[in-house]
Amino acid sequence: MANFRDVHSGFFGVAAEQLKEAHERDLAIEADEGVHFERAWLDPEQGKVFCLASGPSREAVLRVHERAGHPTSEIYELLVEVA
Amino acid sequence: MANFRDVHSGFFGVAAEQLKEAHERDLAIEADEGVHFERAWLDPEQGKVFCLASGPSREAVLRVHERAGHPTSEIYELLVEVA
Numbered sequence: 007m008a009n010f011r012d013v014h015s016g017f018f019g020v021a022a023e024q025l026k027e028a029h030e031r032d033l034a035i036e037a038d039e040g041v042h043f044e045r046a047w048l049d050p051e052q053g054k055v056f057c058l059a060s061g062p063s064r065e066a067v068l069r070v071h072e073r074a075g076h077p078t079s080e081i082y083e084l085l086v087e088v089a
Numbered sequence: 090m091a092n093f094r095d096v097h098s099g100f101f102g103v104a105a106e107q108l109k110e111a112h113e114r115d116l117a118i119e120a121d122e123g124v125h126f127e128r129a130w131l132d133p134e135q136g137k138v139f140c141l142a143s144g145p146s147r148e149a150v151l152r153v154h155e156r157a158g159h160p161t162s163e164i165y166e167l168l169v170e171v172a
Contacts, residue, residue: 011130011139013096022169029171045172047094049165056094056139056165082132082139086105088112089128 010059010067013080018053025055031074032057039066093142093150096163101136108138114157115140122149 025048032043041061048055059067064081071077108131115126124144131138142150147164154160 025169026171045170047167048169050168052165054165082135082137084130085133086108086131087128088105088109
């Protein structure tokens with residue numbers, strides 16, 4: 007399993023409730039791909055959404071997002087972490 | 090205090106040790122701005138670095154990164170979080 011961060015742009019003015027609904031659409035189907043969307047964050051002013059997911063591959067993460075109706079070309083594998 | 094995620098692009102092939110050194114340059118001066126860089130992640134293949142910081146403002150986060158030698162135009166305030 008690897009960790010992935012994906013980025014969605016253009017979500018200006020999205021409300022917390024809408025982010026929650028979108029996240030729950032991922033959660034509802036993620037098991038089909040062996041993916042888990044752990045958390046999502048929103049900057050409504052700049053229209054950015056970030057998701058943190060674990061799963062077998064970038065492609066698996068993308069397939070869940072596609073089926074949930076919010077594909078993105080930006081999915082990054084978090085190979086290195088420092089604190 | 091607010092939480093911020095910033096994004097740096099073009100860091101292709103960066104090594105873990107280089108990320109650690111860059112992160113430590115932030116840590117060394119962050120107190121001047123009341124900022125704390127909690128964690129940083131790297132996708133070396135796609136050249137992306139993400140940082141998670143807490144602090145008083147985007148401008149304060151940017152000032153630390155500028156002085157540490159790695160400014161970025163992408164600093165997002167994580168106003169909403171869902172899990």
